[in-house]
Amino acid sequence: MAQPKSELKKGKGAKAMSRLPFLFIITGIVGFVMYHAFSLLSLTGWLGDELRGPEGWFHAHLFVLGWATMLAMGAVYQLIHVILQTNIYSTVLGYCHYFLFTVGATGMLIGFIRTDVIWIAGSATLALSGILLFGLNMGITLYRASIWNPVTISAACACLYLVLTGLSGMLMGLNFAFGDWNGLHQRLFGAHIWMGTLGWFGMLITGFSYKMLPMFYLSHDFSIRLQKMVLVLWNAAVITGVIAFLTGIQGGLLWFALLLLTGALICYVYHLEQIQEKRHKSNPGPGIRWTVYVSRALLVYSMALLIYSAQDVELLLDSRVVLLTGWVYLGGWVSLTILGYASKIVPFLWWTHKYGKLAGRPGTPLMAGMLSEKRINHGILAMVAASLLLVSGILINLAEVMMVGGTLLSMISIVYISNIALVFRR
Amino acid sequence: MEQTSQLLEYLKEVYDPELGVNIVDLGLVYEVKEEPERIQVRMTLTTPGCPLHDTIVGAVKWVLQKNTDKTDIDVQVVWEPQWSPQLMSREAKEMLGYF
Numbered sequence: 001m002a003q004p005k006s007e008l009k010k011g012k013g014a015k016a017m018s019r020l021p022f023l024f025i026i027t028g029i030v031g032f033v034m035y036h037a038f039s040l041l042s043l044t045g046w047l048g049d050e051l052r053g054p055e056g057w058f059h060a061h062l063f064v065l066g067w068a069t070m071l072a073m074g075a076v077y078q079l080i081h082v083i084l085q086t087n088i089y090s091t092v093l094g095y096c097h098y099f100l101f102t103v104g105a106t107g108m109l110i111g112f113i114r115t116d117v118i119w120i121a122g123s124a125t126l127a128l129s130g131i132l133l134f135g136l137n138m139g140i141t142l143y144r145a146s147i148w149n150p151v152t153i154s155a156a157c158a159c160l161y162l163v164l165t166g167l168s169g170m171l172m173g174l175n176f177a178f179g180d181w182n183g184l185h186q187r188l189f190g191a192h193i194w195m196g197t198l199g200w201f202g203m204l205i206t207g208f209s210y211k212m213l214p215m216f217y218l219s220h221d222f223s224i225r226l227q228k229m230v231l232v233l234w235n236a237a238v239i240t241g242v243i244a245f246l247t248g249i250q251g252g253l254l255w256f257a258l259l260l261l262t263g264a265l266i267c268y269v270y271h272l273e274q275i276q277e278k279r280h281k282s283n284p285g286p287g288i289r290w291t292v293y294v295s296r297a298l299l300v301y302s303m304a305l306l307i308y309s310a311q312d313v314e315l316l317l318d319s320r321v322v323l324l325t326g327w328v329y330l331g332g333w334v335s336l337t338i339l340g341y342a343s344k345i346v347p348f349l350w351w352t353h354k355y356g357k358l359a360g361r362p363g364t365p366l367m368a369g370m371l372s373e374k375r376i377n378h379g380i381l382a383m384v385a386a387s388l389l390l391v392s393g394i395l396i397n398l399a400e401v402m403m404v405g406g407t408l409l410s411m412i413s414i415v416y417i418s419n420i421a422l423v424f425r426r
Numbered sequence: 427m428e429q430t431s432q433l434l435e436y437l438k439e440v441y442d443p444e445l446g447v448n449i450v451d452l453g454l455v456y457e458v459k460e461e462p463e464r465i466q467v468r469m470t471l472t473t474p475g476c477p478l479h480d481t482i483v484g485a486v487k488w489v490l491q492k493n494t495d496k497t498d499i500d501v502q503v504v505w506e507p508q509w510s511p512q513l514m515s516r517e518a519k520e521m522l523g524y525f
Binding site: 355361367 | 441446473475480485488510
């Protein structure tokens, strides 16, 4: 039977679209392996240092751009249809975004190694162009779909914060090159990190979790009131923090931002419980279960930090507290959540690519059979244990413990991601 | 009636690849009827925007083409009425650990 022309066109578009998330996710996996390989090669010596200087910037940007943002962008391209029931506005823009961002991020990393300002500036411009294209593509897609709910608004806010993070980074670069606003550099630096970590990753993870968790738990009929609360409180925390950094009124305002964030986390974690209560599937997969556990852990840390810093709000800016918080938030919550979701997203992408047209036919494997649940569970458990050892080392300021924890974390992480990547051989 | 039951039996070959349960027991098939020239299927998915949309629709068409003499299979995916877990059969609920 001849296939209708419209269906052929749709099929072709869908196939082209499926390659875009693949590109980002595979590149993100490569970035993740490189990050941990470089950590091992440097004998994890940089782990306990502040993120200042080219070596710290190299590791931080490899982690944030090469791994976490790269994979998160792939997840956005993959899941945009799920949250909006429409495809991304332009796949071509998506490919341009991939090219500019990947080349730019790679160039920035080379620039940090060479300590070459021209390399860094040129590459950062390319990476920022990629981010702007991504923001434009997502903005048009969201505007055209005009489906506004906590999931889509969170995604829109996340993209906006990503664009602002890129712009503030570029402003810092310009300031570094021309050096006219010395007082502003430090303020921009704080706002840049705050918007990137809390704004981009925070809004994206919380927003997408409202869709991902019910999908894998098969949850229905739960209230979304708390999603709206999280959206308001989380945004308020981001904006308050940015104001705190930009105005230089840091201590008190930052503590207030942390209070707002803790409120948002309480609502978020409670909402995850509500989703689980309304589930109709007992096992969503270990990767999904771990995303819930690490969210609870982040809430506990946030509450502890709030109480600890209540005695003196300036403690929030103490270099060891900043380092510890960075590891708990980025190395813990953000990274482990992405790794947990990756254990579902990667097999799904590969299964639909390879077996999608064979569904229903004898011998076609189930998606669940693509990746061993036991290995995923043990892998994340081991990464959590190594991360705890690492943060304990930072907490007690013992370099040996940090080194053992960091080395174990890198080794286990490489094994874990290799296990996920092996799906492509199935 | 018997014809519909037979078509539903064929559709039990189509599994939701993530859940591992067939679409009939999941309660995703609202209506299936055979006409002289074609078969019409009205069905839904567990969530709007389900990423397995094309895969499941393709499998429904393939299974019905394979088991009947019809080549024109019209699959309509609808969101009203919305799918609810109450539509699942006892077998499906047991498989998902619902009980």
